[in-house]
Each structure stands twice: as C-alpha cells, then as structure tokens.
Amino acid sequence: MKLTLKIWRQENANAKGKMETYPIEGIEGDMSFLEMLDVLNEELVAKGEEPVEFDHDCREGICGTCSLQINGEPHGPDKLITTCQLHMRTFNDGDTIVIEPFRATAFPVIKDLIVDRSALDRIQQAGGYVSVNTSGNTIDANSIPVNKHDADDSFNAATCIGCGACVAACKNASAMLFTSAKVSQYALLPQGKVEATERVLNMVRQMDEEGFGNCSNTGACEIECPKGISLENIARLNREYLSASTKS
Amino acid sequence: MGGFIQSSTMRKFAMALSGLFLVFFLLQHFIINLTSVTSPDTFNELSHFMGTNPLVQVLLQPVLIFGVIFHFAMGFILEAKNKKARNVNYVKYNGGANASWMSRNMIYSGIVILAFLGLHFYDFWVPEMVHKYIQSHPEDATRYYAETIAKFESPVRTGIYVVAFIFLMLHLLHGFSSSFQSIGWNNKYSKALKGFTQAYAIIIPLGFIFIAVYHYLNH
Incomplete structure (x- = not known):
C-alpha cells in the first residue's frame, strides 16, 4: 500500500508547528496504525531526520496512551477502538491520511503528536x-x-x-x-x-x-x-x- | 452573567431551563396565531386578553423578555468560552462523522433567530408599545386581526419569516431534547421523549410557516 501522510510537526511546546507531508510505501493492511508510524520513523532515522514523536504504551487498547486525530476523528474512522487497534486495512492504496495531535487548550502540545493530558x-x-x-x-x-x-x-x-x-x-x-x-x-x-x-x-x-x-x-x-x-x-x-x- | 453562574454544569442547567420555558411559550404563541386562520374573532379576543390582562403584561411579559435575553446572552457566553477551550483548530475536523449539523451549529441558527426576533419586535411589539403607551389610543378589541395580516402582504417579509422558522426548526431539533439531557433526564423514556421533541420541532415551525403563507396568499 502506498500512502501520503500529512503529519503535524512541532519542535516543542513553545514552537510554532506546521503540517509536513511524507510519502510512504510498502504498508501492509495487517499493520497497526502505530506500526505504520514505526516504519515511517525508521525511514526518517535512516535518512538522518528527526522521527515523529507520538504517544503509545500497551498497544492493546487498555492504557489510553495513544492519542491521534486521524482524518479528523480521534483514533481514526473506526469505532470503539484506540489508535493502536486501528489497522491499515481501513485505508486504501493511494489515500492521504492527516494526522494531528488531540486539540484542546487544556491539552498543550509537548512535541509533534504528543500532548500533555x-x-x-x-x-x-x-x-x-x-x-x-x-x-x-x-x-x-x-x-x-x-x-x-x-x-x-x-x-x-x-x-x-x-x-x-x-x-x-x-x-x-x-x-x-x-x-x-x-x-x-x-x-x-x-x-x-x-x-x-x-x-x-x-x-x-x-x-x-x-x-x-x-x-x-x-x-x-x-x-x-x-x-x-x-x-x-x-x-x-x-x-x-x-x-x-x-x-x- | 458569567459570574452569576460560575460552573459549566449550572450554565448548562440555566440554558436548558430558559430554553424549555421558551419552547412552552412558543406553543402558546402558535395556538393563538392559529386562531387567526380558523377564527379572526377568537384571534382578536385572545390578542386583546394578552395585550390588556395585567397579569400577562406586568408579570409574564417581563419574565418572557428576561428569558429571551438570558437565553441569547448565555448562548454567546458559552460560545465564547467554548472557542477559548480550543486555541488551535484542527487542520482536518470531521464533525459530521459523530454529531448532527444542528447540534454543531446552534450558535448560527440562534443568531438567525435573534435577527428574526429583531424584525418581529419591530413589526409587532414596538408598534404595540407606541399604540398603547406613547400615542395612548383607546383600546379597540377588534384591531388585532387586521394589523396582523397586514404584515404578511409583502412577499419579502413573508419569505423572511419562512426562512427564520426553518432555522427555528433546526435549532429545536437539537435544543429541545438536549435540554432534558442538561437537567439530568436520560432514562428508558428518553427515546420516546426524543421522538416527541423532534415531532414538536418540526410541526410547530411548519405551523408558523403555514400561518404566514396562508395570510400572504389570502390578503
């Protein structure tokens, strides 16, 4: 699967953030959304670029740590799941996916996609x-x-x-x-x-x-x-x- | 007013109570207006009663005006606080995926209704106050019907009334049932209650539209 990712990048809490575009290839439908981001980060590190920071812990939907706004919805388009339970089979080859941090004044961004909850x-x-x-x-x-x-x-x-x-x-x-x-x-x-x-x-x-x-x-x-x-x-x-x- | 009701929960409660009061007032207003179609004499009698009864004029009218002002002022206060609660907007926000258009745009339907109320007061309330208290005409109990239908001779004004009532419908489709949630009513009867509130939200504004169009077509 070939995708275009538009991801919010922000250096730190005080920096001004912006959306960055990352093309990505070779994504399997059975990968979780976070595994897809892991693949992206490996590519970024290999190129000497700063990886995308995002929150995660249990990766089985019980800790509440992962917190991404995906295509305008928290935890993505599927219901009753967390981001770590979202699988790439939900998306289609060629899709553009917009990934942002949870937005609220009470949830200030710490870095990239990580917010202080x-x-x-x-x-x-x-x-x-x-x-x-x-x-x-x-x-x-x-x-x-x-x-x-x-x-x-x-x-x-x-x-x-x-x-x-x-x-x-x-x-x-x-x-x-x-x-x-x-x-x-x-x-x-x-x-x-x-x-x-x-x-x-x-x-x-x-x-x-x-x-x-x-x-x-x-x-x-x-x-x-x-x-x-x-x-x-x-x-x-x-x-x-x-x-x-x-x-x- | 923000200081008067400090907590978010009490603000919701006050908003719901003022909204329910206005919903009840709307029904009474509709019933009286409907008589302008069915019986001009009854319409004149009811309008004369509402316009001259001391209880209505001294007690109910100020309560109504306070209810309207409170509901709108609180609506704007809540909207300002809610905007402040998200200081950076999403690049992509799919609000339609999880909430109705009506529920997400109460402030806009409310603003249209507020603008309409300005016109409505200019059409009816201001001339009534001038007639009674400034020009001090002697009361004529048969004047109300003719004064009312004269307002619907203009297709533009009738059209504005129709559009305003469509926005009232959209506002009530969320607001009426939402009021019960805000006062803590969510139980096994809520589904039936929601059906009732949605029927009310559609039937009453459609009824007002019918009355306006009826008088326009029959003037």
Whole structure:
C-alpha cells in the first residue's frame, strides 16, 4: 500500500508547528496504525531526520496512551477502538491520511503528536476516589450488597481509560464525558456515597479550572469513545451536581 | 452573567431551563396565531386578553423578555468560552462523522433567530408599545386581526419569516431534547421523549410557516 501522510510537526511546546507531508510505501493492511508510524520513523532515522514523536504504551487498547486525530476523528474512522487497534486495512492504496495531535487548550502540545493530558489526572485527583480505612479493619467490598444494574453501570463507567478522545472529538473541547464517567463509577456504589457531594463539586470545579469547554450535548464524545462510555453518565453527573449544589 | 453562574454544569442547567420555558411559550404563541386562520374573532379576543390582562403584561411579559435575553446572552457566553477551550483548530475536523449539523451549529441558527426576533419586535411589539403607551389610543378589541395580516402582504417579509422558522426548526431539533439531557433526564423514556421533541420541532415551525403563507396568499 502506498500512502501520503500529512503529519503535524512541532519542535516543542513553545514552537510554532506546521503540517509536513511524507510519502510512504510498502504498508501492509495487517499493520497497526502505530506500526505504520514505526516504519515511517525508521525511514526518517535512516535518512538522518528527526522521527515523529507520538504517544503509545500497551498497544492493546487498555492504557489510553495513544492519542491521534486521524482524518479528523480521534483514533481514526473506526469505532470503539484506540489508535493502536486501528489497522491499515481501513485505508486504501493511494489515500492521504492527516494526522494531528488531540486539540484542546487544556491539552498543550509537548512535541509533534504528543500532548500533555495531565489535566485529566488533576480532575481525577480532585475527587475520583473513595476513602477506605486501611488500619487493619478493612471491610471486604463483597460484603456490601450492590444492585446488579448499578454494579454493571458502575463497571461500564469505570472502563474509561482517560485517553481524551471525548475532548478531542467535542467541538467545544469539553471533558464532560470523562468527568461524568469518573463521577458515575463511584456515585453508583454504596462505597462512593459518603463523599458524593464533595466529589462531584470538586471534579467539576477542577474541570472548569483546567479550561475545558462546556458540553452542548452533540454526542460526538460518545460516538468516538473507544470504550463506548454513554451520555447517560453526563446526565447522571448533571443530577449529582444539582443535588450536591443544594446540599453544599 | 458569567459570574452569576460560575460552573459549566449550572450554565448548562440555566440554558436548558430558559430554553424549555421558551419552547412552552412558543406553543402558546402558535395556538393563538392559529386562531387567526380558523377564527379572526377568537384571534382578536385572545390578542386583546394578552395585550390588556395585567397579569400577562406586568408579570409574564417581563419574565418572557428576561428569558429571551438570558437565553441569547448565555448562548454567546458559552460560545465564547467554548472557542477559548480550543486555541488551535484542527487542520482536518470531521464533525459530521459523530454529531448532527444542528447540534454543531446552534450558535448560527440562534443568531438567525435573534435577527428574526429583531424584525418581529419591530413589526409587532414596538408598534404595540407606541399604540398603547406613547400615542395612548383607546383600546379597540377588534384591531388585532387586521394589523396582523397586514404584515404578511409583502412577499419579502413573508419569505423572511419562512426562512427564520426553518432555522427555528433546526435549532429545536437539537435544543429541545438536549435540554432534558442538561437537567439530568436520560432514562428508558428518553427515546420516546426524543421522538416527541423532534415531532414538536418540526410541526410547530411548519405551523408558523403555514400561518404566514396562508395570510400572504389570502390578503
């Protein structure tokens, strides 16, 4: 397969970036998208040029590290997958592929295609936890009865890998889907009820302070989420927030 | 206003409530307008009631004006904040792959509706205020029908009304159902509710278009 790659190149966080064009040949359909970039980088290194920097880690869709905007969509055109699970068979011989970093003011570019997504970590740190007594009297979690429906919804919310595709896809660069998944995963369980009020208020406050946009319910986040996190979580966040606002 | 409602979630909530209020007002406005087609006398009676009832004039009218101004002002504030949230745009952004045109262009359909409201106020509200409070004419309960249909003699003005209602339809197709999501309503009834909101978003503006075109053709 012969392709033309248009890739965002940026020397560092302060440099002005631009799109560069790279023709590439010999790409197999069974290669993953990241393997295709590996091939490109080997060619660039062989020519003495700077390789394209991009984020990756597990390469099996569970770590949320890979973060590329491919042809105008986070993680590319296929649904319910991360960039590392995207295969080159999705594309056709002769295609031009545009590859950019996830764009949001809260996700500043570090270099080339790598962005700083620590804003999501700070939202998590603001309230995405439960306080557990670990003094030796820890209660077995299984001894607390949990409604099956709530347990399933909580688990589904917990499958969010924090990749930031929701932010990248949203026309407003909103992190509402991420935040709502992290709020929901605890709000649905008895262990999470104790800190529910402070959790949702603090996490939304941190989300706003990081400079993410406002959710306007376009649903783009849900469509592009590699884990299929549902908009129901955003509605739950809204309910939790309104309820918490009346208590605080 | 941005300071009045600090958090993004509360801004969404306020936007949704003001939108739902305006949706309800639209239904009431449509029902009264429809009587101009079915019964001019009923239209005159209802218009006279709305124009002279102290409760409507002193309480409901200011609430409506506040609701309209709030909804538009908040819309512009949210748009400005959202633009700031992405300081570098994508070279290629395939928004159509994951969201409807209506949901991505609420600000533009809203601007068209705002421009239309300017014309609508110029056509009806301003002359009404001049008639009642500046020229202080004695109330004539039979004047409303003739005054209304006179506005639709112009094909240009009728055309502008038709275009504005098409944009209202596009705005409501996303905005009405979106309001329920913003107030936390997303459950097993949401699919049925979305069907209702979309039917409303199509039928009510089409009804307004019908009334405008009817009066144009029958003037």
